[in-house]
Amino acid sequence: AQSVTQLDSQVPVFEEAPVELRCNYSSSVSVYLFWYVQYPNQGLQLLLKYLSGSTLVKGINGFEAEFNKSQTSFHLRKPSVHISDTAEYFCAVSESGGSYIPTFGRGTSLIVHP
């Protein structure tokens, strides 16, 4: 069975600064990886996903993530954040040859200060 670790429960950052939200996973097989964003009182929205191919994945709102198989990581980055990026971010993993049910991390709250 797969698992996901988001070590940072909260990441405060100033507007226009770069940010990295960390995600590590554990699985014995090939995986699919996802980052979702959740704004207050809303559902989750897909930011980006890695299924196969290029390890650098670009998503919406200027976010990108890099799949690192050797480090079992899928960290999310943005070079310059905006106030509107303040939200909860969830990393999720599913096994490509196994269950289609993803496992979610606990989430990281990104707080962007002016």
Place this chain on the structure above:
Amino acid sequence: DAMVIQNPRYQVTQFGKPVTLSCSQTLNHNVMYWYQQKSSQAPKLLFHYYDKDFNNEADTPDNFQSRRPNTSFCFLDIRSPGLGDAAMYLCATSRDELAGRTDTQYFGPGTRLTVL
């Protein structure tokens, strides 16, 4: 636009009074999920339908039931809500094209349940 719709967005019920939350989708996805999300926590999967097949998570209380009368609609019934059931309930869909393949999950906006 194709989407996942949840009604109502906010639901207030009394302790022990049955409540039904609804979800509809225009994506024609074959998999539908119900999640419970409490404050500052990850969504917790309650159950899901793969086509018409119902799949219950082992730790989902019997108090929670679900119905999927057709591809587009799915309902969450809470038979006797307790104070601990107050949460955001999220419906999601996905399209599983091949056995073992996982596609993106599309989430509705959620229903926030308050239990008085």
